[in-house]
Amino acid sequence: MSLSFLKYKGQCILHTMAVIPINTYNSPTVILELIYRLKVKDVMTKDVKSVSRTSTMREVQHLMREHSITGVPVAQKKRLLGIVSMDDIMQALDYGYINDVVEKHMTKKLIVLEEDMPVSFAISYFDRYRYHRFPVLNKHKELVGMVTTRDISSRLLVEMNKEVENLERMNQHTLTSEGMTKHIQSFAILKHDFENAGFASTEIKKWLKKNDVPSQIIRRAAIASYELEMNIVVHSNGGRIIAQYGPDEVLIISEDRGPGIESVEDAMTQGFSTATEWIRSLGFGAGMGLPNVQSVSDDFTIRSSTKGTIVTSTIALQQQTKENEDD
């Protein structure tokens, strides 16, 4: 990180070349999810102070001081023509052309962002170009906002706070419900928590192993619980996996808090998935989850509404006689 201090009309402005200290490929998954989910339009400043091409550099200088901004776009109606930065203004003061019209001195080679791009894209732009701000255009090429590293950092902080609050709440929940009885395990599962995904299924597998359940059956229970767990992580607003161990069977129940499956029939079809690009890039969302669960279950039920989805997978603990395997 390189720092340079600019003395400007008695004000000391900290000019940092620092980019947002988050990388866009192997940060924690909660962060990756955030920077892919949030769009540039969610973080940008919409109240853009712009000037027309015939405004003077002096007017821009005043605008900057009045609103504490360091870059002003030049636009006609909503069409972006150029940008005037603090550096341009200082040059104008140094060389005595502060009263010229902006059209003569603005930067015309522009790098812009589109409002529907994910924030991860904006972060890599800041990394690559080392500008302090980018104008944002909508799909009609109209200027709709400006985005700075500060806009992104502060929005990310707000969102991360929410995630941490969620984590704290869910952790407490898991602790209180786990002590219920010996034969019921309950696991709180967070939305998009890929970090801890697989925990519930691993615990269920351990329990079955400890109780000498045949390995073929453990495998089926592991598949069912893992897919159900991942469904909560990928698709829901959070929920829980409950394992009920009986003498003859294990019930794996998945409950979530919505938003519900639009078409259960579609969801049960191999290859159908509503997962986003980002989720797919992690290797999920192949459209095999629920069909996999059904195929390993001896009994399978699913109920879904906007309030939530409940799936129950029952797996018998003894080898079924219908399987023509050696005893």
Add this chain to the structure above:
Amino acid sequence: MTKLTAVLEKLGYTQLTSKEISHTFSGAYTSDLLSDVMGNAEEGSLLITIQAHKNSVAVASLIGMPAIILCNGRTPNDDMIEAADQENIAILSTTDSQFVSSYKIAQLLGLM
């Protein structure tokens, strides 16, 4: 059963996990879709993939796969390696593509 050390010695793959490798394997499964791996891979198989994150370890562990081969030089972050060490799953890395890696492994297994 083929020894995992053969993959290091004969194919020149790099081991990323710190535990000593004593695993053997009886097959391999090549896929980047974790549900596909979950549903179809067999116990004792290697996982040949480019999914360099913790969830691959979870799947390998649940199925009982001894090792994950990361292709195209994909580098995992530290928490993946940590998780793999905990689960006693080896992670090997190669610049080979999944196709090339798959047939080399098949040769080691004596399948071709």
